[in-house]
Amino acid sequence: MASKKTTTIPIIKGIEDNSRVKEIGSIYRRLGTSDWRINIKLDPGQRKKNFSLSQLGLMPRRRLLNATATGDTGRAGYEKELEICDATEWAHCLIGDCPIKNIREQEDYEQRCFSFEYDGITFFLPQIELARVLFFHYSYMSRLAMMPNGLNEEFDIQSGEEPDITEIHILPTSSLPLNPRGNPAQRRVLAWILLDDEVRRSFSSIAQYQLTEGQDLNGHRHWRFRFDPPPLQNVKVSVRGQYLPESEVMFVYEVDSVENLTTRSSKRIEFFDPKLAEQQAGNAMSNQDSGVPTDELQINDDELASSDAGEYELQVPPVILSFSEPAHTTRKPYDGRKRASAGKGSEEKFGTDEAHTEVSTDEPTIRGEIPAGVFDGVDDQSDDSHLYLDRFEAFILMVDLLEAQGCEVLAGEIRKLPVLQGHSKYCLPDGNPRCVVYRVLKYEHQIYALVEVDTTDKEKRLSTLLIRQPNDIYDWNSKVEELCQLLVKKSLCWPTKKLDRDFPEGYKRIPHQRTSDHNKLILDSASVEQWAKRVLGAFF
Numbered sequence: 001m002a003s004k005k006t007t008t009i010p011i012i013k014g015i016e017d018n019s020r021v022k023e024i025g026s027i028y029r030r031l032g033t034s035d036w037r038i039n040i041k042l043d044p045g046q047r048k049k050n051f052s053l054s055q056l057g058l059m060p061r062r063r064l065l066n067a068t069a070t071g072d073t074g075r076a077g078y079e080k081e082l083e084i085c086d087a088t089e090w091a092h093c094l095i096g097d098c099p100i101k102n103i104r105e106q107e108d109y110e111q112r113c114f115s116f117e118y119d120g121i122t123f124f125l126p127q128i129e130l131a132r133v134l135f136f137h138y139s140y141m142s143r144l145a146m147m148p149n150g151l152n153e154e155f156d157i158q159s160g161e162e163p164d165i166t167e168i169h170i171l172p173t174s175s176l177p178l179n180p181r182g183n184p185a186q187r188r189v190l191a192w193i194l195l196d197d198e199v200r201r202s203f204s205s206i207a208q209y210q211l212t213e214g215q216d217l218n219g220h221r222h223w224r225f226r227f228d229p230p231p232l233q234n235v236k237v238s239v240r241g242q243y244l245p246e247s248e249v250m251f252v253y254e255v256d257s258v259e260n261l262t263t264r265s266s267k268r269i270e271f272f273d274p275k276l277a278e279q280q281a282g283n284a285m286s287n288q289d290s291g292v293p294t295d296e297l298q299i300n301d302d303e304l305a306s307s308d309a310g311e312y313e314l315q316v317p318p319v320i321l322s323f324s325e326p327a328h329t330t331r332k333p334y335d336g337r338k339r340a341s342a343g344k345g346s347e348e349k350f351g352t353d354e355a356h357t358e359v360s361t362d363e364p365t366i367r368g369e370i371p372a373g374v375f376d377g378v379d380d381q382s383d384d385s386h387l388y389l390d391r392f393e394a395f396i397l398m399v400d401l402l403e404a405q406g407c408e409v410l411a412g413e414i415r416k417l418p419v420l421q422g423h424s425k426y427c428l429p430d431g432n433p434r435c436v437v438y439r440v441l442k443y444e445h446q447i448y449a450l451v452e453v454d455t456t457d458k459e460k461r462l463s464t465l466l467i468r469q470p471n472d473i474y475d476w477n478s479k480v481e482e483l484c485q486l487l488v489k490k491s492l493c494w495p496t497k498k499l500d501r502d503f504p505e506g507y508k509r510i511p512h513q514r515t516s517d518h519n520k521l522i523l524d525s526a527s528v529e530q531w532a533k534r535v536l537g538a539f540f
Contacts, residue, residue, distance in 0.1 A: 054139030077240030185380035195265030257320035304368035
């Protein structure tokens with residue numbers, strides 16, 4: 001199960017090149033429908049004045065849309081960094097309360113803001129901008145945010161079979177897109193929203209305010225966005241906006257990053273997904289980067305997405321999120337058993353002629369006619385490599401035995417394989433990163449590097465690589481990074497020609513011991529000892 005990735009930021013059909021978001025107004029929908037739209041004024045002025053709420057992820061204030069200059073991120077404004085003490089204590093006000101003249105005289109002056117002070121500066125932060133970076137990452141979350149009890153209708157939370165494990169069961173009726181199901185960054189954010197009581201309460205406040213404060217008028221329901229923020233204590237935020245140093249006031253256009261988020265939930269979270277069958281997960285992952293359209297994609301805001309036309313993962317300027325103690329999420333078949341075939345919707349259905357150049361960022365329906373586009377708008381920069389060390393438990397035990405035999409460990413670390421466009425082996429079938437661990441060892445006055453790759457998902461594991469250091473001074477960090485790049489490009493094969501060229505003093509491949517077909521992570525003590533003996537015997 002996978003979505004096709006685009007390599008460039010899509011353009012939005014129906015608006016001019018180099019249009020800039022000037023104002024963001026109220027939200028509305030036609031009575032009897034659930035399709036929320038939002039009033040957005042562009043500069044230069046043009047006929048199109050409203051967009052689907054799902055577009056909000058692309059449209060913070062002053063963002064440049066349909067940019068024609070190569071490499072233009074579209075972001076604008078003065079940059080500031082701040083640390084939040086407690087966002088629940090912020091004052092609630094209107095944009096019109098901001099003392100900056102051109103801001104308070106805009107047509108969206110009645111939209112709601114947060115006001116707070118930091119380092120002698122008074123900040124005015126539009127409430128919808130904070131919700132955009134915390135919650136509105138793709139159309140599915142935008143819809144759920146507007147639905148009372150929406151999270152309960154899509155997910156079932158249960159205690160895991162082991163302590164400090166929580167199970168999130170994606171219900172069979174859930175319309176969660178393919179990308180977040182397999183994307184560890186999106187899964188981590190979703191788990192944060194579902195399991196942290198204060199964050200979930202904040203998310204749910206959106207629908208509650210919509211119910212109590214929205215007004216029905218002329219066949220539509222209108223609402224000025226409002227929500228209660230989570231505390232966000234000790235969170236570091238980077239913002240852009242209009243700053244007046246003489247009055248020490250700043251109006252925030254856009255939040256670039258939210259770092260040091262805390263998670264008040266289990267640190268190990270298992271997603272049980274009815275659309276995932278273990279046998280087919282690997283096949284889909286191997287194809288996830290193939291067939292990227294050569295035509296430039298357009299977002300058609302006036303068309304619905306089809307439930308039968310496939311899904312594109314749209315590259316957009318992301319918001320940086322990071323967690324101080326990130327949770328480790330995994331994705332499993334719904335009932336925990338291997339299934340012979342996946343259910344309906346488990347395979348992507350793209351047209352064979354690739355004639356479509358338009359996508360819709362709304363949720364797919366049977367009434368839609370063009371493919372769905374899901375924003376990949378989260379850049380999770382949490383320091384989480386340590387979460388994957390348990391996959392190298394046997395390797396670490398083996399190195400401990402080498403130390404007992406006179407080896408000295410000089411350096412080493414665990415790192416993720418790099419994400420390379422057009423390749424897929426950088427991740428495991430459940431979407432988590434595939435990692436490499438290495439140790440630099442000294443034995444009998446000679447230095448070696450021992451490199452191990454996580455290939456437990458493959459029928460045959462990749463051998464452990466032992467490399468003799470060619471010079472007295474050597475940069476193993478950059479060399480291992482280079483090896484990681486080549487591993488992804490060569491679909492998890494050691495780059496023999498490169499190794500022959502770079503290490504004339506020699507290298508050796510050391511095969512693994514046999515493991516159980518049911519769990520390739522487990523090695524008994526005797527097998528670990530034999531592995532260590534083979535490494536000792538390979539030193540030269």
